[in-house]
Amino acid sequence: MTKLSRIFATVCIAGIMLIGAGCSSNPTVDASSKSAFNESVKEIQSSLPEEKRQEFQETLTGMAMLVAMQTGGDQAKMRSFFDGMDYDAIMKKAGEMRREMNQ
Structure with missing residues (x-):
């Protein structure tokens, strides 16, 4: 294999890995602002099968309420709890x- 062929093969493999990594990532919560948070939650929800959407919304709402109580109602802290999830x-x-609540 010539040097040029090896470079080309390396570039192709790296490209395939990057494309695969981009395709396999799930949408995550963006807590940078209230609107970014809301949009990212909508994106997660729309990526789910219909049967999981309501459970997700109920779970997120319940968690948000608990976190808001723990943070004294600070919306930015509540959003940051979910950031990147x-x-x-x-x-x-x-x-x-x-589990922690039931102990």
């Missing part, structure tokens, strides 16, 4: 919160 992370954290 995707559907799976939110549902996992909700399960942890439920």
Whole structure:
């Protein structure tokens, strides 16, 4: 294999990896502003199958209420709690919160 062929193959493999990484990422919460938060939550919700949307909305609402109580109603702190979380992370954290409350 010539040097040019190896460089080309490396670039192709790197490109495929980057494309694959971009396609596999789930939408996440953006807490940079109230509107970004709302839009990112809508994006997560719309990415879900219909049967998971209501459960997600109810879970998110319940968690937001608990976090708002813990932060004294500070909306920015409440939003930052969710920053960067995707559907799976939110549902996992909700399960942890439920277990803590039941202890």
